[in-house]
Amino acid sequence: MKTLKKAALGILTSVGSYLEVGSMGTALQAGAAFRFELLWAIALGTICIAFLLEMSGRLSAVSGETVIGAMREDFGFSFQVWPLATQILIDLLVLASEIGGASLALELATGISIRVWAIPVAFLVWAVLWKGTFGSIESGVAILGMVTLSFVLAAWWLHPDWREVARGFIPRRPMKDGAQYAYLAVGIIGATVSPYLVSFYSSGAIEDRWKTSDLTPNKMTAAFGMGFGSMINMAVLVVAAMVLAPRGIVADTYQQAGVALSQPLGRWGFWLFCASLFIGSVGAALEVALDVSYITAQTFGWKWGESQEPAEEARFALTYIVAIVLGIIPSILGIDPLKFTMFSMSMTVLALPIMIAPLIVIMNDRRRLKAYTNGLVTNVAVVAIVLLSFVLALLAIPVQVLGG
Amino acid sequence: MTRLSWSLLGPLRITSTATILMAVILMSSACDRSRSEKYARLIEQSAAWASAGTYSEELRQRRYVPDAYVRDLVAAGSLETGQLQRPLNESRDVPPAVRDRAGALNDQVRQQFDNAAHTGLLDAGRLRQLHMALRALADSVRAAR
Numbered sequence A: 001m002k003t004l005k006k007a008a009l010g011i012l013t014s015v016g017s018y019l020e021v022g023s024m025g026t027a028l029q030a031g032a033a034f035r036f037e038l039l040w041a042i043a044l045g046t047i048c049i050a051f052l053l054e055m056s057g058r059l060s061a062v063s064g065e066t067v068i069g070a071m072r073e074d075f076g077f078s079f080q081v082w083p084l085a086t087q088i089l090i091d092l093l094v095l096a097s098e099i100g101g102a103s104l105a106l107e108l109a110t111g112i113s114i115r116v117w118a119i120p121v122a123f124l125v126w127a128v129l130w131k132g133t134f135g136s137i138e139s140g141v142a143i144l145g146m147v148t149l150s151f152v153l154a155a156w157w158l159h160p161d162w163r164e165v166a167r168g169f170i171p172r173r174p175m176k177d178g179a180q181y182a183y184l185a186v187g188i189i190g191a192t193v194s195p196y197l198v199s200f201y202s203s204g205a206i207e208d209r210w211k212t213s214d215l216t217p218n219k220m221t222a223a224f225g226m227g228f229g230s231m232i233n234m235a236v237l238v239v240a241a242m243v244l245a246p247r248g249i250v251a252d253t254y255q256q257a258g259v260a261l262s263q264p265l266g267r268w269g270f271w272l273f274c275a276s277l278f279i280g281s282v283g284a285a286l287e288v289a290l291d292v293s294y295i296t297a298q299t300f301g302w303k304w305g306e307s308q309e310p311a312e313e314a315r316f317a318l319t320y321i322v323a324i325v326l327g328i329i330p331s332i333l334g335i336d337p338l339k340f341t342m343f344s345m346s347m348t349v350l351a352l353p354i355m356i357a358p359l360i361v362i363m364n365d366r367r368r369l370k371a372y373t374n375g376l377v378t379n380v381a382v383v384a385i386v387l388l389s390f391v392l393a394l395l396a397i398p399v400q401v402l403g404g
Numbered sequence B: 001m002t003r004l005s006w007s008l009l010g011p012l013r014i015t016s017t018a019t020i021l022m023a024v025i026l027m028s029s030a031c032d033r034s035r036s037e038k039y040a041r042l043i044e045q046s047a048a049w050a051s052a053g054t055y056s057e058e059l060r061q062r063r064y065v066p067d068a069y070v071r072d073l074v075a076a077g078s079l080e081t082g083q084l085q086r087p088l089n090e091s092r093d094v095p096p097a098v099r100d101r102a103g104a105l106n107d108q109v110r111q112q113f114d115n116a117a118h119t120g121l122l123d124a125g126r127l128r129q130l131h132m133a134l135r136a137l138a139d140s141v142r143a144a145r
Helices: A002-016 A021-034 A039-063 A067-075 A077-110 A114-131 A134-157 A162-167 A178-192 A195-207 A212-247 A267-300 A310-327 A337-356 A358-362 A366-372 A376-403 B003-031 B035-061 B067-090 B096-119 B124-143
Strands: none
Touching: A002 A134, A002 A212, A021 A077, A021 A178, A021 A212, A021 A267, A021 A337, A039 A067, A039 A178, A039 A195, A039 A212, A039 A358, A039 A366, A039 A376, A067 A077, A067 A195, A067 A267, A067 A358, A077 A114, A077 A195, A077 A267, A077 A310, A077 A337, A077 B067, A114 A134, A114 A267, A114 A310, A134 A195, A134 A212, A134 A267, A178 A337, A178 A376, A178 B003, A178 B035, A195 A267, A195 A337, A212 B035, A267 A310, A337 A358, A337 A376, A358 A376, A376 B003, B035 B067, B035 B096, B035 B124, B067 B096, B096 B124
16 A cells, blocks of 8 residues: 555656656647657657666665766766766756746746746745755645646547557658658657656655665656656647647747647636646756756765755755756846757757666666666666667757758 | 676667667658758748737637737747748748748738737738748748759
């Protein structure tokens, strides 16, 4: 019963925090431009991230170490500095996108520029991190994030041709504009397989004091949480394919996409769209800002933990404050959050191999994981994900130039 | 070589092949962009603004979206169509007649947004016409590949 309760909580958290400015933006653009043809990219990204989360959760539950901590121990500080620097850079880009996404949701609702909203949004993120505990942030994001289920409701209401939807799960060459198709595919996978999710999940497992008895909830959270979460993202794509694509609205900006829910959900549609974008972005901003603190503290061996008073872990709190301050700069400069997000997704893909490749070694270390090292399936999965990440990293720049 | 690594070889070959196949599909798709395709996409971007203006005005009349949102869309539409003008006018990828037509249509879309910024009203009928003209032009550019 306890296991089921833990699993249910984990699944709820994953579902509630799945959608954010990057995944929502890429799915909207993909649906608007290629209808259901890019559903496979969401599915592929979800399978990859589910495996990575299961592994990072298992590592923390069995060894009491985070992915970053284990990486530092196995490869040494001089190696660890490079993934750290890369991930901090990526985290800052993603954090800036999320602050921009939340500010843009407020701009859509009020007509007041994101330049004005960026500072209050950043203040909100800081205040929640400063006052909240890991548990309260986790549950708050999960519960509020349920608003994103409105996309699933809308997709169901729109009655898409399910055979055509099913065909979208098979990758194939598109009918038009292959360059944009490849660019969006890489963007979707970049938005789904975010390295911050891996380090955040593993740090969260330590915050929640997971033990080996939590391995079943961990598996269920990774598989079902990510699975149900990806359904929301797929629903966003389906809604865009059913509402925006027939009208020729390409969703290059969130201003164009803001009406996506108005046809299926009437007067509530617009407000639910804004609420989904705002809550999803703020939730992700909280996670990414925390992740910057987690990975920095774990690399340098500082005390860390969101559930402690900031005064007790001043360096930990200072790190996320600096990250938040840096994260508001693009919004204050008025850079379009969706364009910035697409850029940061491509950069994420570029950094992916550096972040994931060490997992092959860490997850097969018997001293650390005892009887819980990777089996055949997880080893094949992690090698395949590393291979895929190398391929995507090679493609990231060409597709950005050709299709972006 | 250990028993584990031998047992990994088969599945790894399959996943490696699948990954390479996917990379080939993506890379060949990415390289398959002719100059006219690039231009057609620019025209579609302009058409998308015309359509977004039409749709949001219809939704505003039904009170499905607030005035503030339409004002924001108008400001963004004016800015983005203004930025499209130069690449549409200066591209060497299509015949001059197509370029002139696309530039003129995009300019009319931009003017609609500029007018709406002053009057507060979008002319949904005119924007619909512009959207259809731009879509037809994009299709003809693609067909002429």
